[in-house]
Amino acid sequence: MTTLPRIAPMLATPGSLPPARSEHLWSTETKYDGQRAVVYLPGDHTVLIRSRSGEDITAAYPELHALADALGDVPVILDGEIVVLDEAGRASFERLQPRMGLAGSPAKAARLAAQAPAHLVLFDVLFLDGQDLTRAPYIRRRATLTQLIEAGPAWSIPTAVTGRCREALELAHAQGLEGVVLKRLDSVYEPGRRSPAWIKIRNVRTVDAVVGGWLPGQGRLGGLPGAVLVGEYEDGALVYRGSVGTGWSERERAELARLLDVAAIDDCPFTPAPAVPGARWVLPRLVAEIRYATRTRAGLLRHPVWHRLRPDLAPEV
Template identity: 65%
Template sequence: MDLPRIAPMLATPGRLPPAPVDERWAYEVKYDGQRAVVCLPGDGTVRLRSRSGADISAAYPDLAPLGAALGNTAAVLDGEIVAFDDSGRSDFERLQSRMGLAGTPAKAARMARTVPAHLVLFDVLFLGADPLMPLPYTERRAALESLGLTGTHWSTPAFIAGHGERALEATRAAGLEGLIAKRLDSGYEPGVRSRAWIKIRHVRTADVVVGGWLPGHGRLSDLPGALLLGERQDGELRHIGNVGTGWSDRERHALAGLLHAAASADCPFTPPPAVPGARWVLPRLVGEVAYATRTRAGLLRQPSWHRLRPDLTPDDLG
């Protein structure tokens, strides 16, 4: 049957719901992967669409057998495509080797053998000819779980109702990214970033040495658009990424004064990073950044400037 194209509902970044209403919320593990709306027409095929609506089915041939999992029952599902590391955690860096291969099916097939994809399912939007989006979360989840979609390359992880603090602590202890809180009575809002879904990430912080900067654009050309960050490793300053968000205009101007005063003709990083247009500084400024995770190469993912640390020197960081 013909199935509608549906934009996924999006979560709003935030904090755990207050304790008095905790029991009105469901909590799911937050996975770090590629969002996918899954169309199963009931003819044995499967079509995967990204958040933008692009057809990414050919990039994931290992998920093609899902098309026959429901027989001739048509469905539209919502989920996240992930690649697991050796500890069973979703690893976005591993998944990146699978993304963007929809136009090269031969390469996608080769990569599927070395980096298998897994589809985490967490909602059902259509089942047969019936739209389920107006139904509350609890009824949609019951319908999803009744499908029994568990296999080598896909699963329907459990959720818990209430106990948000305990769930958040459990994901922190397990080294997971965080939680998605979903209001039990909420309908599915296609394409909407809704307060009925809240994503709560565990925030990691690091003390870093500033080794350079990139100018901003236009009227900000004399101010930092991004800082080049480093950590001391084996007596050398290693580049661990760049940060370009998190500061106020006042902080940006204060940082500009410090950077100009510390200007240097020499790159302080070993090895020098390939960052065209970088301006180097003496590695004497220490700051604190928040970030989501690190890549296997040690680079910070999604860093955000938190504050300058005038109480620390690079020698304090080892």
């Protein structure tokens, strides 16, 4: 049995599409909304799965253990993302969340595996049969991966498209996917580093949301809003859609604080009232444009970011 080195996952840098003239230097893969995983298969039909932080999460995903038998005696380290798919075949972080954190509860993990089975998307190979592949270019590692792995009941290799970054991003947007990851064909694997050789681009969605409350900031933000609570009107009721705490400049935060102070009220304007300790309520008059990645099944915004106040819009009841 081969003793495998421990390798921290390489991370992508948020960015934008490369110039059209250099698209041929990049490969594009779908960005999956899941839990990053480095998979260690020493060749003795066992498997060890580590999270991005290095935690052993093997017991949380019993349905993935069969990968060890599928690869047999080949010592290998693989990089990928653990996801749970919805009815449309899209990765749903909301469905994955109950599966996370169960490494110490194998019985519960087994029960949930039957209800919301995990799927492992494998997109890189870092070590193979005694050879460290991290210094090999991405294009070679990708070819090795596709030769090594056949799709199984709980794992697969994502499609990679070379030279058509814009088309791939547009297609991901049309299919309601989270976004794409661009990888330079000549890039080496940089363990533990957030590298510009991998670029992640999220599909940006926007909503004109109504501000119904806020949470005070901490430390140097004392007295200023640390986050605002936003919602949308449905059948005449303001329905809570989540909190937004990033995206302001200092000037915008100060101006927002002034507007929130003027609009202060005692009663929660949301129906039903969200369980947000320490919230302060305001008249639902301010409209803000919020950027976000996706929505949960309950309608909450995921990864919301403040874009701008919309004084030109009135709340649409």
